[in-house]
Amino acid sequence: MTSAEETNPANNSKRDFLKWVLSGGLVAFAASVLYPILAYLKPPEQGEVEVSSVKVGKLADIPKDSGQIVKFGSKPVILLRTAAGELRAFSATCTHLDCTVQYRKDFGVIWCACHNGKYDLNGHNISGPPPRPLNEYKVILQGEEVFVSKNT
Amino acid sequence: MNAYLKRFYDWIDERVQLEDLVHFLGKKYVPIHRHSVWYYFGGVSLFLFIIQVVTGILLLLYYKSGEALAFESIQFIMSKVQFGWLIRSIHSWTANLFILTAMIHMFSVYFEKSYRKPREITWLTGMLMFFLALGFGFSGYLLPWNELAFFATKVGTDIAGVVPVIGKPIMIFLRGGQEVTGATLSRFFGFHVAVLPGIFTVLLGIHLILIQRQGMSEPLVEKDATEVPQKTMPFFPNFLLRDMLLWLIVLNLLAILAVFFPWELGKKADAFAPAPAGIKPEWYFLFMFQTLKYIPGKLLVFDGEVFGIMLFSVAGILWTMVPFWDTKSSRGEQNRFISYIGIFVIFYIMVLTILGWIS
Secondary structure (H helix, E strand, C coil), X not given: CCHHHHHCHHHHHHHHHHHHHHHHHHHHHHHHHHHHHXXXXXXXXXXXXXXXXXXXXXXXXXXXXXXXXXXXXXXXXXXXECCCCCEEEEECXXXXXXXXXXXXXXXXXXXXCCCCEEECCCCCEEECCCCCXXXXXXXXXXXXXXXXXXXC | CHHHHHHHHHHHHHHHCCHHHHHHHHHCEEECCCCHHHHHHHHHHHHHHHHHHHXXXXXXXXXXXXXXXXXXXXXXXXXXXXXXXXXXXXXHHHHHHHHHHXXXXXXXXXXXXXXXXXXHHHHHHHHHHXXXXXXXXXXXXXXXXXXXXXXXXXXXXXXXXXXCCCHHHHHHHHHCCCCCCHHHHHHHHHHHHHHHHHHHHHHHHHHHHHHHHXXXXXXXXXXXXXXXXXXXXXXXXXXXXXXXXXXXXXXXXXXXXXXXXXXXXXXECCCCCCCCCXXXXXXHHHHHHHHHXXXXXXXXXXXXXXXXXXXXXXXXXXXXXXXXXXXXXXXXXXXXXXXXXXXXXXXXXXXXXXXXXXX
């Protein structure tokens, strides 16, 4: 390229224009290739069945001073029956790092094995790393049948 | 027979000119000094990686991914397939040994400051392979779809999720949804057998080519005695034979471990069972896991977990970038500060791992 061409402003603007068109086209092309790949990697929202209440079983089958995990849609819920016979239900997903909690008869607490988090029988975090209490669920008695439902 | 071999060699040589390669091999030397023993750990790591590829492919012939099939297919491998127990145990043991030898290799390179100019790229590819090895470990751990793996994956991916802004999308990307489900298993399977091996092989290629191109690094101390002729050993066959002998010993060790300490399968994962008591991550994640336990729930403005993750990320990045900020070693000077950091890191990892193990 001679210096005359370089200094010619008309030539330079043509060159700039082409540069922009080509690099813009290249970016657009890369985006149109990458976009479908990135979108593909994002898992689709699964239409979850909205569960508002589940039947657990007969009251007589739930021993006093015990805890059991109940399937609430795709989420685990812990159903407690205290030594006094009172029924309570909480989300069984530890508020710390997502593990599933269990009832510890020996300590009388709800316990998470992963990082030794403890909740009292009202679902309040009392020791260990959990930052928040467990969400409460409603327990409904219809005759002899026990139901757990969303606390709304 | 020899005549046939010779003719075969000549046939190849005529087409691809082998003499350069033969000449190169003949001139390859390994320096001998009091730290020479550390040269073997890279080779052992390579050997263990090869075992992982072979046994991994073998497992792939029977393994079935998916919530309903994964656990059962490993049970099938362990109980019905001839020597299935052996192949699976060797794969699991080798995975752990591989992380260990790669760690030893990394620390020896670190303490010898062999990452210094001109070997920065070798160090970088090595570090990236080490992180990939951890990824191999984490993803492979889930594939049997047992209780321990299920909760380990829940916790591990949830930790990624607490990072501000980018955490949640990363968690969903890793899990293939909001929760750890069969979708997570499919993803981890894909990472473990396709994505990670692909990237790893490229990095390994660069790593090995660089070592051939630049030769073995020599310790800084030995360089002071420039007048004394450096003692060396021909790579081919002297060093290679020593390498192979060690590989044979390692293979025997693996066989002993696999036979006498077969890898447990545990109980099948159940999303509606509580986390089992005594649950712990793999030993190489234990020091981080234990650190998270000591960080309070709230530190300054951060959640404890976020703080811990940022701490380890910064430490990991600084460690990986050591060739670029340790300019003293690159100038050929001693840098004791680097050694002290390394000693501190080893001490920290060991103490926290032991604490995690006994607690």
